[in-house]
Amino acid sequence: MTTDTSNRDRVFIFDTTLRDGEQSPGATMTLEEKLQVAEVLDEMGVDIIEAGFPIASVGDFEAVVAVAKQVKKATVAGLARAIPADIDRAGEAVRHAQRGRIHTFVSTSPIHLAHQMKKTEDEVIEIITKTVGQARNLIDDVEWSAMDATRTPMDFLMRCVETAIKAGARTINLPDTVGYTIPEEHFQMFKTMREKVPGAEDVVFSAHCHDDLGMAVANSLAAVAGGARQVECTINGLGERAGNAALEEIVMALQTRGDAMPFFTNVESTHLSRASKIVSAASNFPVQYNKSIVGKNAFAHESGIHQDGMLKNAETYEIMTPASVGIKATTLVMGKHSGRAAFKDKLRELGYELGDNAFQEAFVRFKDLADRKKHIYDADIIALVDDEVGSSSDRIKLVGMEVVSKTGGVHTCNLTLSIDGEVSAVSYEGMGSVDAIFSAIKQAVGQEPHLVLYAVDGVTGGTDAQANAHVRLEMNGKIVSGNAAEPDTLVASARAYLNAYNRLLMDRGASAQGAMAG
Numbered sequence: 356m357t358t359d360t361s362n363r364d365r366v367f368i369f370d371t372t373l374r375d376g377e378q379s380p381g382a383t384m385t386l387e388e389k390l391q392v393a394e395v396l397d398e399m400g401v402d403i404i405e406a407g408f409p410i411a412s413v414g415d416f417e418a419v420v421a422v423a424k425q426v427k428k429a430t431v432a433g434l435a436r437a438i439p440a441d442i443d444r445a446g447e448a449v450r451h452a453q454r455g456r457i458h459t460f461v462s463t464s465p466i467h468l469a470h471q472m473k474k475t476e477d478e479v480i481e482i483i484t485k486t487v488g489q490a491r492n493l494i495d496d497v498e499w500s501a502m503d504a505t506r507t508p509m510d511f512l513m514r515c516v517e518t519a520i521k522a523g524a525r526t527i528n529l530p531d532t533v534g535y536t537i538p539e540e541h542f543q544m545f546k547t548m549r550e551k552v553p554g555a556e557d558v559v560f561s562a563h564c565h566d567d568l569g570m571a572v573a574n575s576l577a578a579v580a581g582g583a584r585q586v587e588c589t590i591n592g593l594g595e596r597a598g599n600a601a602l603e604e605i606v607m608a609l610q611t612r613g614d615a616m617p618f619f620t621n622v623e624s625t626h627l628s629r630a631s632k633i634v635s636a637a638s639n640f641p642v643q644y645n646k647s648i649v650g651k652n653a654f655a656h657e658s659g660i661h662q663d664g665m666l667k668n669a670e671t672y673e674i675m676t677p678a679s680v681g682i683k684a685t686t687l688v689m690g691k692h693s694g695r696a697a698f699k700d701k702l703r704e705l706g707y708e709l710g711d712n713a714f715q716e717a718f719v720r721f722k723d724l725a726d727r728k729k730h731i732y733d734a735d736i737i738a739l740v741d742d743e744v745g746s747s748s749d750r751i752k753l754v755g756m757e758v759v760s761k762t763g764g765v766h767t768c769n770l771t772l773s774i775d776g777e778v779s780a781v782s783y784e785g786m787g788s789v790d791a792i793f794s795a796i797k798q799a800v801g802q803e804p805h806l807v808l809y810a811v812d813g814v815t816g817g818t819d820a821q822a823n824a825h826v827r828l829e830m831n832g833k834i835v836s837g838n839a840a841e842p843d844t845l846v847a848s849a850r851a852y853l854n855a856y857n858r859l860l861m862d863r864g865a866s867a868q869g870a871m872a873g
């Protein structure tokens with residue numbers, strides 16, 4: 356991570372979550388939500404907040420006004436088409452900000468000119484002069500955008516840019532409106548503009564990339580390398596169609612790879628995770644698990660080799676710290692790909708110190724469970740280890756069990772037990788599956804303990820949760836309890852019953868056969 360900003364150019368971060376982000380189908384935010392988003396953006400040091408498109412509706416106008424009044428540090432921008440009424444309305448909204456900006460745009464590509472705007476190139480040039488001039492009469496800070504710039508012939512685009520600069524625009528944004536460009540091409544476009552357009556040195560060039568081909572961030576960084584010093588982006592990459600360039604990715608790319616890209620932003624990255632959560636809740640757009648920087652898995656490791664490396668040194672598999680983006684800690688997720696190093700570490704965290712054999716047995720059972728269950732929670736491991744530790748001295752052990760249940764019919768349990776090392780099989784029919792299991796065990800062991808309690812609950816949520824079965828038995832005035840956790844409720848019930856039964860035998864200090872006889 357690079358913290359030294361000397362000899363580095365500043366890149367201004369223009370956040371458009373509240374405008375382009377809100378254009379995502381279904382992402383409409385209430386005024387309160389917009390204010391909450393604006394607050395976190397301002398706190399984290401975003402330079403410009405595009406708060407909305409004031410002409411779009413009364414609600415949008417009021418939201419831009421409210422954000423403008425609330426924001427303390429950032430510039431607040433309002434979007435306007437190249438239409439006088441739009442520009443007036445945007446000016447009316449952003450004048451409430453300590454620093455306001457009118458952002459006006461017009462199409463420049465042949466396809467837009469022919470089909471959307473129905474204007475000639477010369478007419479567009481005239482429109483730019485008039486509308487940028489109108490905006491400059493309202494406010495000093497004017498940004499002009501060439502909609503669909505990346506599908507515009509360079510000579511015409513340069514004419515447009517030169518016209519906008521002459522009319523008074525301070526920021527020239529060249530959007531990749533349809534996410535069509537590629538990094539090398541984007542780099543060249545900005546480089547050419549900076550080198551060839553008269554007056555280019557007096558303005559800030561800006562990139563605004565969409566993610567239709569999944570290259571929004573790469574294209575934005577290429578634009579910066581080519582001379583752009585403002586990047587337009589959104590939290591979580593929210594935005595029209597496939598979204599905009601993700602703010603958190605741009606900020607962290609520049610911060611993490613300062614060695615290769617000599618730039619910095621003013622964004623305090625430790626706010627990124629919180630901002631992501633706020634925007635996700637406000638827009639109702641869940642963040643995909645594997646989303647860079649802010650996804651649930653961005654700092655989570657499940658595979659044994661990675662977990663082992665992480666335990667030795669976090670830099671083996673993490674190029675930035677979770678703390679740097681506001682996430683408390685890395686998570687080592689326990690699952691079928693985990694190895695002994697992570698399992699041992701997890702046991703230590705849960706307060707277990709097992710001997711070599713017990714550890715090995717617990718690890719085998721853990722792997723077996725992980726093969727059958729998608730999510731392994733701490734409670735699963737606790738249940739598994741408690742069961743393992745308890746069962747090592749058991750004298751009655753479950754070897755195999757088959758339960759056949761029929762609606763309205765009998766329930767049969769075919770059971771094989773090992774009793775003091777001797778294997779015996781029995782079959783029993785009961786009123787229900789559990790009745791058949793318990794009766795089969797009693798028949799095999801040859802004793803009649805009284806069942807005081809039988810209960811089952813889920814250790815963790817979901818249909819693949821482990822069932823935690825509890826059994827309390829009484830025999831000759833002695834009461835003992837047994838528990839077992841298993842993904843299968845019937846197996847958990849059988850094990851819990853045997854767990855209690857083994858304790859009965861242990862308490863009596865007799866051999867299993869003796870207990871059976873006595």
Ligand SMILES: CC(=O)SCCNC(=O)CCNC(=O)[C@H](O)C(C)(C)COP(=O)(O)OP(=O)(O)OC[C@H]1O[C@@H](n2cnc3c(N)ncnc32)[C@H](O)[C@@H]1OP(=O)(O)O
Pocket residue numbers: 375378408410411412435436437438460461462471472502532595
């Ligand atoms: C790439 C982008 O993100 S652009 C921003 C997209 N955002 C939005 O559209 C915000 C929400 N939009 C709206 O609420 C509405 O579309 C409004 C209020 C802006 C306009 O509504 P309407 O007047 O009903 O127009 P409508 O949406 O049907 O069509 C858009 C019109 O704007 C014109 N237009 C589009 N962009 C521009 C521009 N940059 N400058 C001037 N005119 C433009 C279109 O040519 C079309 O004009 P026409 O009706 O003469 O053919």
Ligand SMILES: CC(C)C(=O)C(=O)O
Pocket residue numbers: 375460500501502503528530531532533563565
């Ligand atoms: C309005 C402009 C800046 C835009 O969002 C785009 O071209 O994608």
Ligand SMILES: [Mg+2]
Pocket residue numbers: 375530532563565595
């Ligand atoms: Mg856009």
